[in-house]
Amino acid sequence: MRLRLRLFEFEDLPWFPAIIRAGMMDYLRFMISGLGTYRPIAPLLAEGLARTGQTRVLELGAGAGGGTExxxxxxxxxxxPRATITLTDLYPQPAAWADIARRTHGAIGFEPAAVNALAVPAQLAGFRAIFSAFHHFPPEAATAMLRDAxxxxxxxxxxxxxxxxxxxxxxxWTVLPVAQLLLTPFFRPFRLSRLVFTYLIPLIPLCTIWDGTVSVLRMYPVDELxxxxxxxxxxxxxxxxxxxxxxxxxxExxxxxxxxxxDNL
Structure with missing residues (x-):
């Protein structure tokens, strides 16, 4: 599919309720982690660390940290073996990140302050990586992110x-919404709000369907990257x-x- 539409995603909107955004991020974290979505690119990331002489991955736009473990x-x-990961986001999720840091005994840490992926503070060193979020940035901003690196x-x-x-x-539109409804009670850490806005007022699944659809439509194909x-x-x-x-x-x-x-190293 080469079609790329610049539609909006709810999670990008500054007025979007943080409680709904957190519920959506919890779902994405659970699914990306459970499916091992990013295992195939580990050799590329490992090569990047080796070529730049670094051991830390600085994750931009980390959301709830899905798949990081x-x-x-x-x-x-x-x-x-000495690799570590630091999570950052313009909308930090310290509660979710603290749970990951605890489970990994600090190998995955986080920056609690908001971090703009287009202008990363100099003190945040590491090989930069962005998972499942680059499509959020229009061409001008995407170029600025790469230029900053x-x-x-x-x-x-x-x-x-x-x-x-x-x-x-x-x-x-079909399989993933059903999976979300079935799996939501097992997401950790537990949030009563997640159950309310999934089953009583289904804003989390409805917004997830929309954002998931738009994410695919907004993705950059390889030649555009x-x-x-x-x-x-x-x-x-x-x-x-x-x-x-x-x-x-x-x-894929x-x-x-x-x-x-x-010649630039």
Missing amino acids: TVLAALQAHGQ VQAGTGIGVFEGAGKHWVELLLA LKLAHAADPEGHFAWQAGKKRHWWGP VTYLVGWPAA
């Missing part, structure tokens, strides 16, 4: 947990590559990775 385990299995001299990886196919829209990278780095300070990695059970992850070119 499986990414960390996969990194450790791919030659990065280039100017900081750190590597960056952009990863979307889909291959941009029509079947993914069908899943967002490379165009954004070259616009952000016209002088070629970084080496860039983009493509798709497939899970053994079918789904679309990616763009870049790190300082050999």
